[in-house]
Amino acid sequence: MTFFIMEASSMSLYVNNQKLTQFVQKIFSSFGVTREDAVICADNLVLADLRGIPSHGVARLRRYVDGMSNGTILPHSKPIIVREAPSTATVDGQAGLGQIVGHFSTQLAIEKARKTGVGIVAVRNSNHYGIAGYYTQMMLDAGLLGISMTNTAPLVVPTFGRKMIIGTNPISMTAPTRRNKPFFLDMATSVIPRGKLEVYDRMGKDMPEGWAVDSKGQTATDATEVLRNMVARLGGGILPLGGEGELYGGYKGYGIALLVDILCGVLSGGAYADLVDIKGPGGAGQPALVAHFFMALNIENFVEMEIFMEKMDDLIDRLKESAKAEGQNRIYIHGEKEYELYEQHRQTGVPLEENVHETLKAIAGERGVVFDL
Amino acid sequence: MTFFIMEASSMSLYVNNQKLTQFVQKIFSSFGVTREDAVICADNLVLADLRGIPSHGVARLRRYVDGMSNGTILPHSKPIIVREAPSTATVDGQAGLGQIVGHFSTQLAIEKARKTGVGIVAVRNSNHYGIAGYYTQMMLDAGLLGISMTNTAPLVVPTFGRKMIIGTNPISMTAPTRRNKPFFLDMATSVIPRGKLEVYDRMGKDMPEGWAVDSKGQTATDATEVLRNMVARLGGGILPLGGEGELYGGYKGYGIALLVDILCGVLSGGAYADLVDIKGPGGAGQPALVAHFFMALNIENFVEMEIFMEKMDDLIDRLKESAKAEGQNRIYIHGEKEYELYEQHRQTGVPLEENVHETLKAIAGERGVVFDL
DSSP: OOSOOOOOOTTOEEEOHHHHHHHHHHHHHTTTOOHHHHHHHHHHHHHHHHTTOGGGTGGGHHHHHHHHHHTSSOTTOOOEEEEEETTEEEEEOTTOOHHHHHHHHHHHHHHHHHHHSEEEEEEEEEOOOSOTHHHHHHHHHTTSEEEEEEOOSOOBOOTTBOSOOBOOOOEEEEEOOSSSOOEEEEEOSBSSOHHHHHHHHHHTOOOOTTSEEOTTSSEEOOHHHHHHHHHHTOSOEEOBTTOSTTTTTHHHHHHHHHHHHIIIIITTTOOOGGGSSOOOGGGOSOOOOEEEEEEEEOGGGTSOHHHHHHHHHHHHHHHHTSOBOTTOOOOOOTTHHHHHHHHHHHHHOEEEOHHHHHHHHHHHHHHTOOOOO | OOSOOOOOOTTOEEEOHHHHHHHHHHHHHTTTOOHHHHHHHHHHHHHHHHTTOGGGTGGGHHHHHHHHHHTSSOTTOOOEEEEEETTEEEEEOTTOOHHHHHHHHHHHHHHHHHHHSEEEEEEEEEOOOSOTHHHHHHHHHTTSEEEEEEOOSOOBOOTTBOSOOBOOOOEEEEEOOSSSOOEEEEEOSBSSOHHHHHHHHHHTOOOOTTSEEOTTSSEEOOHHHHHHHHHTTOSOEEOBTTOSTTTTOHHHHHHHHHHHHIIIIITTTOOOGGGSSOOOGGGOSOOOOEEEEEEEEOGGGTSOHHHHHHHHHHHHHHHHTSOBOTTOOOOOOTTHHHHHHHHHHHHHOEEEOHHHHHHHHHHHHHHTOOOOO
């Protein structure tokens, strides 16, 4: 998600990001996750909150805790390389924490890119890896052009369908600049994230047509009913980017989602489509089989870094300085809003909704960790 | 463009594809293009017509003829490799025919993928290269997973803007299968192609809201006015996939278009955004500076080919066999419609609209080529 940022309501508490990171780290450590790995997991979640993407922040801690408790996520597992060449690799995540698998695979892609100009790593048998942008940030920090993709639980219906077969399959890409903030794309390939349905469900307000379909595959405006059908898998779900049918190019969003799934799930020899992240009987013991794809490019292999950054800055300037639509006063570049929120939240603390705060407190109690937030 | 296929009207003539290819080849040869290169250019255009994408077929021959006549396209130019490593290269197209530059660069990516598992080639200073799918078809024929992208003349306004800064920047990806037709994505990243505006202009009918904006950057339904403003560059243009503003994720389509432009225009050290394919004073002598990106992956570097194809077939089956929306009886995979039209047009001949036939006749006269279609 890029421009659509769900800022916290006025009911939020603001928590210092370092304190929050330390708390989350202790929760992971309570499962016997190594210190190094717990730091990665905590950084990953808190970075999402700092950037204003709370749907992928500490609000998801419950999900990881449950996964480690019920055996879906194996907290001591280490990813292994199953196939390798100088520029490519396939990694088996061994059902470990998605963040650890993602961090390992991104490091591998970075090393390969530094040696050969390009590093491509396809990953199978992993878990939910948080924001796709955590890994492209690593590649950006390494001075590389970075791409990160993952498949997800099936929440999206294909064009002309009414069953959720494909994931929200996000894509992130980063590219360095000199003067401007780096280009930082991090977006789901569905028209909306699941969180949007939940917002409309809570508000009890009609959704715009073109976001989701009902159990018959027709455009739906009742978020509560759509969510109920999605949970029970009775049909209906979120539409791909471009919406329903062909009129606004919904088949293109569907196509981009398949591109992601093929590079992640199929190329890694892993799971794809509605084989990903399905709850087993009672929700227990079923491996999530999430698959990822990472690509790092060493820019100097293609063009001088100075020229690349100069052109990036010029591209950004051309967009930002171009004429605005009537009623608008700013054209955004991808990542810009998140950079601003990041700076803001480092000052104010990370906003946590009341119910998230309560959940963290409950988790602390369960795991015997002091709750000091 | 994938599902939206503009089939020819009943006014069309049907022309044998081999005969058409030979004619187009002779036109290119009349500019001194080598026989081998003329075959590539003719194949590229006729393949688009065979697949039911006439907007990129022989209807564009006038554009290439004009380009070679006015010096925008240098028909004797040969692309050169300006930077190279075992898995990567940057190519300068030397203002040659986009098809020749694209063919050369794709061959290079294929050779690199065969040797190292991956071949990535960024290309600058080229011209319009026809359908992106021509190059992914080459990679598919070589048994590889293929990706092809290009930037284009600026026709698309960024989210909240009213000036055309970015291209329709298409993406194509192919992946092999055993039982089913291969996955064959070939789509512009804009909500519609320019050709759609022209269809509504000719019909004199209102367009749906969310396709294009007027000179003030507001949603427009008058295709004739939008086209007039676009030609005069008075403001307005086509919207990115996801439409106007943020409600339907227009910033995502805008982001994917930038991803394409960065991999093509910036990474190659070439032109991007509104620096691409701009008419010079009088339309003459201005290099188009189109940039491309090609990536070929050797599947066996990641997973056994047999497993890959089995999973591709299963992915396709899961989609095609899943429940249809009410009123629909078929779920399509990308490329399926085009494969069916291809088979059909090989039997019936390629449909040519009356005015396209007239244009080809006029070109034949100008170039001293016998017109036998």
